[in-house]
Amino acid sequence: MSSAPDDHSLDMLIRKLESIATLSDEERQAIRSLPAKTRVLQPRQDIVRDGDKPSQCCLILDGWAYRYKLIGGGRRQIFSFHVAGDIPDLQSLRLHTMDHSLATLTQATVAFLPHESLRDLTTRFPSLTAILWRDTLIDAAVFREWMTGMGRRDAFERIAHLFCELYLKLQAVGLAQSYRCPLPITQVDLGDALGLSNVHVNRVLQEMRGRGLITLHSGTLVIEAWDELMRACEFDPTYLHLEKRAAA
Amino acid sequence: MSSAPDDHSLDMLIRKLESIATLSDEERQAIRSLPAKTRVLQPRQDIVRDGDKPSQCCLILDGWAYRYKLIGGGRRQIFSFHVAGDIPDLQSLRLHTMDHSLATLTQATVAFLPHESLRDLTTRFPSLTAILWRDTLIDAAVFREWMTGMGRRDAFERIAHLFCELYLKLQAVGLAQSYRCPLPITQVDLGDALGLSNVHVNRVLQEMRGRGLITLHSGTLVIEAWDELMRACEFDPTYLHLEKRAAA
DNA sequence: CGCAGATTTGATATTGTTCAATCCTAGTGG
DNA sequence: CCACTAGGATTGAACAATATCAAATCTGCG
Known part of the structure; x- marks a missing residue:
């Protein structure tokens, strides 16, 4: 112990x-x-x-x-x-x-x-x-970004933004690479994090899959089209203030 | 200078x-x-x-x-x-x-x-x-509270919560008293702070006035029914972490 | 096999947005 | 003192995004 x-x-x-x-x-x-x-x-x-x-x-x-x-x-x-x-x-x-x-x-x-x-x-x-x-x-900077999402981004952008953020955070400490990372978060959790209902989260995830942007199952997220996902939610990693800036 | x-x-x-x-x-x-x-x-x-x-x-x-x-x-x-x-x-x-x-x-x-x-x-x-x-x-604690508002509170609660917060913050530094404080914030600003349209802010403010909870004009907010306003939005000032806890 | 938890689906209801006027009010120049 | 103006507030009507509810369906696991 x-x-x-x-x-x-x-x-x-x-x-x-x-x-x-x-x-x-x-x-x-x-x-x-x-x-x-x-x-x-x-x-x-x-x-x-x-x-x-x-x-x-x-x-x-x-x-x-x-x-x-x-x-x-x-x-x-x-x-x-x-x-x-x-x-x-x-x-x-x-x-x-x-x-x-x-x-x-x-x-x-x-x-x-x-x-x-x-x-x-x-x-x-x-x-x-x-x-x-x-x-x-x-x-606190991350809180601000989430605030921006909940206040002014639609459901799709919010979820996409969170995925980009989590991937970079994990990558920065060696827990992710090749656009693949663990994501043991239920759709209910995602909803409660982003101010959405689980039902709506589910539908948006399906859209993201349908557009070939991500794969997500058994607790693993794969970002299949990083650039497009980033563009779709206007992701800018500045707010993470990472010392060694991750791949963009 | x-x-x-x-x-x-x-x-x-x-x-x-x-x-x-x-x-x-x-x-x-x-x-x-x-x-x-x-x-x-x-x-x-x-x-x-x-x-x-x-x-x-x-x-x-x-x-x-x-x-x-x-x-x-x-x-x-x-x-x-x-x-x-x-x-x-x-x-x-x-x-x-x-x-x-x-x-x-x-x-x-x-x-x-x-x-x-x-x-x-x-x-x-x-x-x-x-x-x-x-x-x-x-x-950052205030950001969290705003996140909670935008994610999980409806428009009425969000606005009420913000009013309670601002009043206490102003009171804590001597800029407000007797449930009256300056509030030089337009309805567009309120909307952009709370994730609402200015139109909706306007309608909710009318409801708050109609219920006798507040008065708001010429940049002055008067909270006419502090207890009820607080109750309506489940306001709990803990998150402000004020040393000399203000009146509740 | 059979849960329990998680995901998915469909139908319907709501909250809040958008757009486009209109109104109001404090400040300005005459 | 008054018409004029600009920003802010207010209104109405149509619309859109998202929530809610309830019922399947799937999936990993003992």
Whole structure:
């Protein structure tokens, strides 16, 4: 359950941070020395809940997680999807009350990082503070892009845009290549993420398949026509602020 | 154009930060000593544009600003509205390329804070880094709430929710009281912020007036029935993370 | 084989959009 | 003091995108 000093679970975090910034050896070492309690969680299990006041952050080591909020009438809004290397609740380091929930999507391995250790890390390495801050700012940039989708893009564009985004995010940390990536997200989830009904998501996916843009089954997405898909939703990856810009 | 050492334009920033955190005398003093070039801008004037790489941040001293992004087909998404004390483009300190634009809504007085000075400030005062980080995290929390609105709330709830939010934000920095606040936002702007057409915004506003919930004219919003308005949109101010929680 | 969860389909209902006027109001110049 | 103007607000009618509901159908798995 506790990480041995020589396992490399924190390398996922390093890889992620290196996709959005540059790390020095010293910084890498400092991250590796973070204490982390590792745990395997079942699918669809809450990690932190709306209203909680957590004293640790959750680093995803394997599998997928998502953030969401429930409102009246059984409605749900999903804010983000997360994969290995992400710390989806990093904001809890500075916002003490959760205003939404975090849960696993698939079975997942996660590491818990005590706030205390993270605060200590930021005290000793202001340059790491800057990088973690940057990470949360990119998080916000992605929110803005989703807002643009829900406010001003139609269903087709929204879904296409999300696919482009997820592919690049996965590719940036080595979890995707050749326009193929895991996508263990149900159509209901997609709807709740994009402000659509599952029925409509289904119909749009069929259209995307019919136009030869994507293949999607058994949890694998293949983007068959990247350029056309990108053009169809006016995708511009600037907002991901990736250090090593991925293929366009 | 340059601020004299004894004018108090930076007090707006102090007041804002004190609405979300606690400042020490030393920190207040450090903020006051920031160099700031003050300028008066006309309404509807861009301050920073999508794609820019700014070397300064913009502090609003008076008037309103908003952040937005233009996409194809003349569509526009507004992400936020800002008032005195806000630094709407604080994220540019860590994200070097703007992925959206910032503009004045009304005539506005703004102060430009060089990135260099802000970085220097954060180096000397890690506790201020924490507070500025927190501010950007609250920004993101508001985005999440707007996402929830656009994804899962109907037009009435969205508008009501925005009114509750703006009132509390203004009240927190002393710009509103007695359920009355300035609201120099056109119906077109409201639509572009909430993912609605101006026509529909207009109709919903009429309904809100008809139900005796609000009064809105000549740029002034009066919330006539706070409790009912809040209930109608399930407003919960937690996400604003205000230090001194406002009246509920 | 037989669920349980996920996807797909069809029919119908709604919410909100679009387009095109018209009205209103504060500010302007005479 | 008033006609004039421009931006904003309001209205009506037709339309479109998407939701809802309910019933199959499919798929991986024990």
